[in-house]
Amino acid sequence: MEVTPSRRLTAVKPYIFSEIALWRQAAATKGLEVIDLGRGGPDIGPYGEAVEELAVTAADPTKYSYTPYTGSPELLGAIVRWYQRCFRVKISSGDIALLPGSKGGLSRLNLALADPHDTVILPDPAFPSYASAAVVAGLEVHRLELKDELDWHPDLVGIPNEVAERARFILLNYPNNPTGAATTGDFLTKLVDWARRTRTLVVYDNAYQFVTYDGNEPLSILSVPGAEEVAVEFHTLSKAYGMAGVRIAFAAGHSQAIAALKKIEVYYQAGIFAPSLAAATVALNEGDDAVAEAVAVYTDRRDAVSTLLDEMGWQHEKPGGATYFWLKLPGGKGEDVAFCRGLLETTGVVLTPGSAFGEAGRRYVRLSVTQPRERLERALELIGKYLGERE
Numbered sequence: 276m277e278v279t280p281s282r283r284l285t286a287v288k289p290y291i292f293s294e295i296a297l298w299r300q301a302a303a304t305k306g307l308e309v310i311d312l313g314r315g316g317p318d319i320g321p322y323g324e325a326v327e328e329l330a331v332t333a334a335d336p337t338k339y340s341y342t343p344y345t346g347s348p349e350l351l352g353a354i355v356r357w358y359q360r361c362f363r364v365k366i367s368s369g370d371i372a373l374l375p376g377s378k379g380g381l382s383r384l385n386l387a388l389a390d391p392h393d394t395v396i397l398p399d400p401a402f403p404s405y406a407s408a409a410v411v412a413g414l415e416v417h418r419l420e421l422k423d424e425l426d427w428h429p430d431l432v433g434i435p436n437e438v439a440e441r442a443r444f445i446l447l448n449y450p451n452n453p454t455g456a457a458t459t460g461d462f463l464t465k466l467v468d469w470a471r472r473t474r475t476l477v478v479y480d481n482a483y484q485f486v487t488y489d490g491n492e493p494l495s496i497l498s499v500p501g502a503e504e505v506a507v508e509f510h511t512l513s514k515a516y517g518m519a520g521v522r523i524a525f526a527a528g529h530s531q532a533i534a535a536l537k538k539i540e541v542y543y544q545a546g547i548f549a550p551s552l553a554a555a556t557v558a559l560n561e562g563d564d565a566v567a568e569a570v571a572v573y574t575d576r577r578d579a580v581s582t583l584l585d586e587m588g589w590q591h592e593k594p595g596g597a598t599y600f601w602l603k604l605p606g607g608k609g610e611d612v613a614f615c616r617g618l619l620e621t622t623g624v625v626l627t628p629g630s631a632f633g634e635a636g637r638r639y640v641r642l643s644v645t646q647p648r649e650r651l652e653r654a655l656e657l658i659g660k661y662l663g664e665r666e
């Protein structure tokens with residue numbers, strides 16, 4: 276019997292990251308030492324006390340049953356206090372949805388808020404899962420280009436009224452993956468104004484909430500007055516807290532959007548592992564200093580990489596947030612996929628081709644500072660040589 280995938284699945288392209296895994300394997304087989312600057316997962320963390328809490332909870336055999344869909348009151352309380360302490364935002368614990376990772380929650384939000392053929396406005400370039408999840412849900416994607424000259428922000432005024440009118444939501448993410456742009460309070464205020472005027476829900480993915488540099492303040496869209504009437508914000512503990520494998524995240528804000536997300540989650544998941552809930556509670560209650568230390572390390576690496584790029588004459592913007600450099604391929608260096616493949620097969624250094632993040636990424640590559648400084652320095656040396664040989 277032949278089994279064919281659904282039309283919705285056939286509509287999405289294979290993930291470029293699976294192809295990169297094959298190049299990587301070929302490089303390792305050739306005996307090259309692979310230095311992976313392609314991955315988005317952080318290498319710093321988790322915070323020690325959170326690990327201890329996770330271990331203690333995991334050692335308790337009573338913590339292996341299904342947990343309530345609502346999560347734990349301790350974690351909900353920790354999130355309410357965290358919002359107040361870190362962003363001076365007052366939220367109610369009823370307007371929080373706990374999630375086993377934000378990728379799944381963001382994906383299922385499509386199903387919770389939109390019907391097949393509805394339109395959603397998604398940034399380009401962007402975390403690839405936004406567009407693929409929307410396509411799998413049968414939605415029409417209106418591509419909103421992030422503009423280099425606007426520090427990788429969109430031109431909101433340029434969104435046609437008829438698109439805004441029919442869109443179920445607009446999704447934006449700062450600090451940004453893959454461009455490394457941070458945002459400003461001014462932009463968030465304009466975004467909320469635009470959303471109120473056009474009556475469009477904003478889904479704000481704040482995955483890298485504290486990973487900001489050069490005095491860019493960590494920001495929550497919910498701190499803009501009235502934002503809870505037009506916005507939902509997603510946070511994850513995967514990045515700043517270094518807990519990607521624990522799969523813990525949450526969304527807060529607009530009551531009806533959160534209620535719809537909670538309702539759909541019930542059909543797709545069966546509660547979050549108790550040790551994950553407990554570890555996240557400790558991380559949010561006590562992890563501020565550990566997060567600040569991690570950001571200091573990322574800052575040091577970012578500065579070192581920027582200096583080395585300057586030395587090899589590769590023009591670039593220093594990221595204002597997140598853990599990525601978004602590098603335009605120097606003229607004549609070919610197209611992004613061929614460049615990354617050639618680099619990996621020749622030197623063992625992994626970068627991500629920009630087109631993995633959308634049409635707008637062609638001719639860019641993403642370099643992640645999620646490796647120790649010595650390995651970043653070695654990788655940059657190899658990249659410099661590779662570029663030199665291609666002159």
Ligand SMILES: Cc1ncc(COP(=O)(O)O)c(C=O)c1O
Pocket residue numbers: 315316376377378379402448452480482510511512513519523524
């Ligand atoms: C912008 C952005 N949002 C969401 C996620 C998903 O994070 P998680 O599912 O680990 O919470 C990622 C992961 O790379 C990301 O870069």
